[in-house]
Amino acid sequence: MDQYCILGRIGEGAHGIVFKAKHVETGEIVALKKVALRRLEDGFPNQALREIKALQEMEDNQYVVQLKAVFPHGGGFVLAFEFMLSDLAEVVRHAQRPLAQAQVKSYLQMLLKGVAFCHANNIVHRELTELPDYNKISFKEQVPMPLEEVLPDVSPQALDLLGQFLLYPPHQRIAASKALLHQYFFTAPLPAHPSELPIPQR
Structure with missing residues (x-):
């Protein structure tokens, strides 16, 4: 030290x-x-x-x-x-107003690029895999609420991508590398440039 x-x-x-x-x-x-x-x-x-x-x-x-x-x-x-100037939790916590759609797209794109890079190197991000063993948990069967009712203000492309992230069983979910090619990232508003992102200083 x-x-x-x-x-x-x-x-x-x-x-x-x-x-x-x-x-x-x-x-x-x-x-x-x-x-x-x-x-x-x-x-x-x-x-x-x-x-x-x-x-x-x-x-x-x-x-x-x-x-x-x-x-x-x-x-x-x-x-x-x-040393990182900030992390996403700090950005959200210190935001004066909700992040703009273009900023959300940019942060999600960066996150997916990092995960895709790890996967390409045969590494699974530990904190993204610490989930319960759903085979050992019993759920009361109920009709799922449509995503468009849960998130009425988001675009159809965002709903489609989110739906592909939440598919069960897990092997049916979209991979990070394929998610980066989803239409969500290529429709307006486009992901914000890094210079347009808020960065709280540590």
């Missing part, structure tokens, strides 16, 4: 606390994720090892955060990530 100067706390991510920091020698701003091991005798968690290995092996992509370094610290380890 001596090579970094902590500038402040960003928040808590999965498995650890995240700090904004500056590399003492290079001046590079990074996000440090400190992960504590529950019991030292258990060693490095397999799940963490898989995630680190996957991030290290992936080539740079502007839609996937870059892992810059991993090193031990105290009773755990630290991951040094590329």
